[in-house]
Structures are given as structure tokens and as C-alpha cells.
Amino acid sequence: MRLQAATGWISFAAYRGNNQLSLLIHFHIQQGKAASPGRAPFGSFLFLPDVSAAEWSNFLRYIEAEFVQRGIRQLEIKCPPMPYCSDDKRVVEEALARANYISHEDIVTSIPILPVPFYESLHRAEKKKLRKSDTAGAEFQLLLLAQLENVYRHLSEWRASKNLSLSLSLADLQKLAAAFPNHVLLTAVRLKDQWIAANVSLRVTRHVLYNFYHDHDPAWDSLSPVVKLNEGLYHLGRAQGMQWLDLGTSLDNGQLRPSLLEFKVRLGAKLFPKFTFRKVLTHE
The missing domain is CATH 3.40.630.30 (Gcn5-related N-acetyltransferase (GNAT))
Incomplete structure (x- = not known):
């Protein structure tokens, strides 16, 4: 608290x-x-x-x-x-x-982590995007916590390009990571020598991995690298015995954003009331 x-x-x-x-x-x-x-x-x-x-x-x-x-x-x-x-x-x-x-x-979305590959639960449109990322050579990476400032900078810049911002300051996020270093995970999708998507996730419970912040470089919209990012989080959670990948709400300035909700459902997410x-x- x-x-x-x-x-x-x-x-x-x-x-x-x-x-x-x-x-x-x-x-x-x-x-x-x-x-x-x-x-x-x-x-x-x-x-x-x-x-x-x-x-x-x-x-x-x-x-x-x-x-x-x-x-x-x-x-x-x-x-x-x-x-x-x-x-x-x-x-x-x-x-x-x-x-x-x-x-x-409100509506929250969570992907059940099952003993099957992430790919099997995807809508065909998202399967196509994932194959495109794989063909281009995009790779999911688990990062060291020391990369937090770098991850935050990328996320902040990508959000700013869409006239959006992050809800926590870098200082607040650093305090969270310092207090709970084993519960904060940093990941990214790398293509060649650059990050094209990045993420901050939280191990909220033994069974739930929360995709807290994520975004991608708008220059790589054609690859939709967030699909690749969530595939990596899904398999990371499964390897750690987790049961759910929480994608949170789908709000924009407090209002439901239907297109975002639909995207999460196409990733295999289930809907729950909050x-x-x-x-x-x-x-x-």
C-alpha cells in the first residue's frame, strides 16, 4: 500500500x-x-x-x-x-x-494458459500475423530488470506517438520493481538489432501473470508484434505453472474501446466482469 x-x-x-x-x-x-x-x-x-x-x-x-x-x-x-x-x-x-x-x-480479459501452444487458441487473422512475425525473424526475449529504464523509455515514446501516456512514472515503476523484484518481468520482441515491442508484466499471484504495460513501434504495424509478445508471455507463464495471462481492461480515457476488446478476444482471451x-x- x-x-x-x-x-x-x-x-x-x-x-x-x-x-x-x-x-x-x-x-x-x-x-x-x-x-x-x-x-x-x-x-x-x-x-x-x-x-x-x-x-x-x-x-x-x-x-x-x-x-x-x-x-x-x-x-x-x-x-x-x-x-x-x-x-x-x-x-x-x-x-x-x-x-x-x-x-x-467493467470487462476484463484473460487468456487461459493451457497445455497447448498459444497458436492453437488464436483467431485465423492473428495466426497470420504471428506467422508473418516469425517469417521476418522476430524473437521474444526475457530481459534483465536492469533494463527497466530502457523499456520504459521505449514504451513512453511509442505511447506518445499515439497521443497516449503511461499511468505510472518511471520513479513509481522503479519503486515497485525494487520492492518486488521477483514479481516484475521485462520482455521484448526483437527484430535484428532493435526492439519492435516491449512489455512490463507482473506476477500477481502464483497462477496469474498480468500484462501490465505493452506497446510496439508504429513503424512495425505490419507485423503486429504484440501478437508475438503475448505468445512469449503465454509460454513463459506456462513454464512457470501459471494458469492465466491477464490482459486487463480495454478502456480508452475511461470508455470501452471495442476494437481493443475484439483484438484480445482474437488472442484467445475470455471475458470476465469486474x-x-x-x-x-x-x-x-
């Missing part, structure tokens, strides 16, 4: 009579709004599977009363999508719905 913000955090926990922790959530407070997880893609609750509806209700009422006293006007809770959680996420969604939280649904719950608190 400290990597997101040094201050402004508040945590709530519920204990049972035997001093057993049953519910836990962290919020970051900024400009009259409390958000779980702050800047991260999702946060929400940790809880025991046998927490009752009454325990949920009491916990949420306590949180809201505490925030009202602190002058907080808005609550926001981003719930993790599949495959980051099991079906017990429905318990959270139902508890928040009973407490009159309003839900907003819910954000919000509530405006009444100050009496």
Missing part, C-alpha cells in the same frame, strides 16, 4: 469472540473520498468463508459511521474479477448490494 501513497490509509477489521479475524479492508482517503484500493486495479475485502449476513451488515455500518464522522462523502470499493478470486466474490457483491451500494461493471461499488454517505 505504501507504494501507492505514503499517507492517507485507514484499515478496518472485525474480530470474533475468540479473537479470530473475520473481515478486513483497507481504504485510501483523498479529497473527501475513501477508495479501496487507492490507485491499484482492485482491493475489496478479505474475509472468512462463513461470515454471516449480519456480520457483513454490522461491519459495513461501522465503516460508514466512522467515515461520516471523518467527513468522508464517498466510498468506492473495486472488487477483483475472476481469475483473481473464487466464486465467493458473489458474497461480497451481495453484501454490498444489500447495503445499497451502486455497482458499475465490479466497482460506490455509495454516497449522508451527513446528518
Whole structure:
């Protein structure tokens, strides 16, 4: 949490009579709004599977009363999508719905990592692009973490050429890599003596590899090197026993970008809902 913000955090926990922790959530407070997880893609609750509806209700009422006293006007809770959680996420969604939280649904995409080659799950159009990259001699590479600044520079320049930017500064990304060096992976697609695509991925759990940042040199649009990049990530994840390659949402300035979503589906991705719950608190 400290990597997101040094201050402004508040945590709530519920204990049972035997001093057993049953519910836990962290919020970051900024400009009259409390958000779980702050800047991260999702946060929400940790809880025991046998927490009752009454325990949920009491916990949420306590949180809201505490925030009202602190002058907080808005609550926001981003719930993790599949495959980051099991079906017990429905318990959270139902508890928040009973407490009159309003839900907003986004779509996330993840490629199941199966005991078959990446190529077999591709749409025929993407198979053609992958063959074209292979014929041209493009190669996937796993890079050393020392290359982070170089990778960031390439990604930033390629994004800028499309009037886009990266959500994290280089300094923030370096802090993340320093704190979790075994969870940050750098990869690239090389053609002859240059990178034509690059990537920053995160090992989020033992089973999920998250394609956090990727982009390619627009001069090589004809090869669509991102297909080759995802092939490399897929096989890298499979070699490490992972089950999912998370491609994230498909948003552009907060709005769904249908063409990007369609591209991810053609790569073999499955669609999952990701819910954000919000509530405006009444100050009496």
C-alpha cells in the first residue's frame, strides 16, 4: 500500500469472540473520498468463508459511521474479477448490494494458459500475423530488470506517438520493481538489432501473470508484434505453472474501446466482469 501513497490509509477489521479475524479492508482517503484500493486495479475485502449476513451488515455500518464522522462523502470499493478470486466474490457483491451500494461493471480479459501452444487458441487473422512475425525473424526475449529504464523509455515514446501516456512514472515503476523484484518481468520482441515491442508484466499471484504495460513501434504495424509478445508471455507463464495471462481492461480515457476488446478476444482471451461499488454517505 505504501507504494501507492505514503499517507492517507485507514484499515478496518472485525474480530470474533475468540479473537479470530473475520473481515478486513483497507481504504485510501483523498479529497473527501475513501477508495479501496487507492490507485491499484482492485482491493475489496478479505474475509472468512462463513461470515454471516449480519456480520457483513454490522461491519459495513461501522465503516460508514466512522467515515461520516471523518467527513468522508464517498466510498468506492473495486472488487477483483475472476481469475483473481473464487466464486465467493458473489458474497461480497451481495453484501454490498444489500447495503445499497451502486455497482458499475467493467470487462476484463484473460487468456487461459493451457497445455497447448498459444497458436492453437488464436483467431485465423492473428495466426497470420504471428506467422508473418516469425517469417521476418522476430524473437521474444526475457530481459534483465536492469533494463527497466530502457523499456520504459521505449514504451513512453511509442505511447506518445499515439497521443497516449503511461499511468505510472518511471520513479513509481522503479519503486515497485525494487520492492518486488521477483514479481516484475521485462520482455521484448526483437527484430535484428532493435526492439519492435516491449512489455512490463507482473506476477500477481502464483497462477496469474498480468500484462501490465505493452506497446510496439508504429513503424512495425505490419507485423503486429504484440501478437508475438503475448505468445512469449503465454509460454513463459506456462513454464512457470501459471494458469492465466491477464490482459486487463480495454478502456480508452475511461470508455470501452471495442476494437481493443475484439483484438484480445482474437488472442484467445475470455471475458470476465469486474465490479466497482460506490455509495454516497449522508451527513446528518
